[in-house]
Amino acid sequence: MSWIDIGHIEDVPVRGARLLKTSVGCIAVFRTAEAEVFAASNTCPHKKGPLVEGIVHGQKVTCPLHNWVFDLNTGEAQGADEGRIDTYPVRLDGDRILIDGEAVGQRSAA
Template sequence: MDQSISWITVGSVEDIPRQGSRVVRTGFGDIALFRTVTDEVYALEDRCPHAGGPLSQGIVHGARVTCPLHSWVIDLASGEAVGPDEGCAGHCPVRVVDGAVQLGLAAFRPGRGGCGHG
């Protein structure tokens, strides 16, 4: 299934603090890599669909992150805002191979805003 995607190694899982995030600068803008308490890794555009807050700076809990600006809660797997808020952060395929974190940047999908930010 991955044949259409070219994977780029951006670092190792250990580089990302558990329950934390690191940023990768890309042509699509900043991508935030998240590592959960159970060591799953997710990648989202580093922009909250609400007001563009840097999600990488939020508190990671379960498979969610809370935006530091207005406390929107974003699901890490889908990028969707957790109800009642509506909106979706851009997201990017990511996989971990032998501890290396790889991004499928070509398959990046931009988000859609809530709260009239289009």
């Protein structure tokens, strides 16, 4: 893996997200109430809702347009909804958020 520093954990609000613009599209970086971080495609496959504007609860995000819920670990839609979003390896190194640059470069983010 090729880790890239994308910012300080305080740059992402608790139970919120920030947008990371890359050459392959936009990635949403999420922070949970437990100070965990996740990275996933910013676009809901249902109606293209911006997941960065969604509600983060536990290790899930709810699309702001039609309430589809995605597991931030797997990208799978929860419940009766079918679909998934791409997820990207991300980790904390102290207070810095790192994302796997190789994984981002291997697929389209949006």
